[in-house]
Amino acid sequence: MQEELNQFERNDVWELVPCPPSQTIIGTKCIFRNKLDVQCNTVRNKVRLVAQGYYQEEGIDYDETFVPVAKLVTVRLLIAIAAPRSWELHQMDIKSAFLNGFLNEEVFVEQPKGFQDPHKPNHVFKLKKALYGLKQAPRAWYERLAEFLLHVGFQRGSVDKTLFIKKEKQHLVIAQVYVDDIVFGSTSDFLKDEFVKSMSSTFEMSLVGELNFFLGLQIKQMPDGIFITQNKYAKNLVKRFGLDNKKHMKTPMGTNEKLSKDESGTPIYPTLYRSMIGSLLYLTASRPDISYSVCVFARYQSCPKESHLKVVKIIIRYINGTTKLGILYSSDTNTNLAGFSDADWAGDVDDRKNTTGGCFYLGNNLVSRYSKK
Incomplete structure (x- = not known):
């Protein structure tokens, strides 16, 4: 003092x-x-x-x-x-x-x-x-x-x-x-x-x-590039929600899984659900593999149901087995700006709106990504 x-x-x-x-x-x-x-x-x-x-x-x-x-x-x-x-x-x-x-x-x-x-x-x-x-x-x-x-x-x-x-x-x-x-x-x-x-x-x-x-980004500078990860943050996230001893999942969500508002489902206390989504959204800074699934479940924060919470826990169990993953920014690439976009026509079960997403690269290195409907 x-x-x-x-x-x-x-x-x-x-x-x-x-x-x-x-x-x-x-x-x-x-x-x-x-x-x-x-x-x-x-x-x-x-x-x-x-x-x-x-x-x-x-x-x-x-x-x-x-x-x-x-x-x-x-x-x-x-x-x-x-x-x-x-x-x-x-x-x-x-x-x-x-x-x-x-x-x-x-x-x-x-x-x-x-x-x-x-x-x-x-x-x-x-x-x-x-x-x-x-x-x-x-x-x-x-x-x-x-x-x-x-x-x-x-x-x-x-x-x-x-x-x-x-x-x-x-x-x-x-x-x-x-x-x-x-x-x-x-x-x-x-x-x-x-x-x-x-x-x-x-x-x-x-x-x-x-x-x-x-x-919150762990950054390792190497001869072949720069590797960023959130290993420490991911471990704390899994432990915070009490899923560190659960079985690991191979994917964050099923490829053909269609989600809805589930209006007839059992509602849950929204604070826990919103806390999970907020924590996962920050983790997407170095984990583009979970970006889509997290953005999809972020739509249901106003009135989450048990079915939504169940799948969000699956995402966290997936993270539990992949905490060391991150993004490698390679030194062996050019610096040309390139973008990629894709859309799922009428992909939303509730309102039939399109779901779109995209990303931008500097050479082979990811700079930004987005997902919206």
Whole structure:
């Protein structure tokens, strides 16, 4: 906790002032957690002092809170571009990132319990920079980081605002931002080192190294390509729903199976069903083999029946036997963009609508896929 407060001092986050009248004073609390690696080993014990932002009122304590978030399709696209060019992807983690964002509003917070100034116990902290827990903190941090990257020569993506590109003659650097995690690659070691040096001189880093874990994706960089999987996430998913000891299934669903609303079936409590579907949808980031079946069962979340739950459990039992599967982005391919689409005419049993699906490749490497009706 003392190290966390020292971090505040180094970043000049706040100043101690007398409690102002007629001002909202926001409380603070400590969040303790263990940071784990891919094998679930404890890497670091962390404590975070956060503001109790639920006391804030829109229009009084903050105005705008929107901040763009990295898309998984952009991450896959970056990997698909890097693999055939044999780029080595790296990642950096900015320490206490939100403490670097500048605030446009006047915000006052209580002194942390147990760490009050003994000579000024009734004073409060006036924030100069953002604090974790504030509604506007993510936006303040993104604006600070984007302003810095644009200042050092990067250009912001026109579609994905978390993608930044810097070109110098025939070389370039690509950086993908997800809050305080940044994935980057370059065609030039000099540009890569220059980027790391400029970031380290402005922000305090807690990690700079080879990319191996990002947004729940386990990433293995090899001479013949880049392999992504969600092995850890898949195992936790199966265990979470109590199906880790059940018999494995060979396929997620039958090829000729036609599903319907099953209006005469026995309804079930929807929360469990929706939780299963939500968990499976995130797993499709590296598992296109279950994309179709998961999207089909996602249609019945409003009123799920026992027949739907039974087949969703079959999907999870299939995952239980295939947790190590993922996507290989081969280095032996071209970079031509290609798409494929197919449709099942009047395939929906309930309303006779067409079911369509498709995918896009960069060479032989999958970038995105979709399924709809």
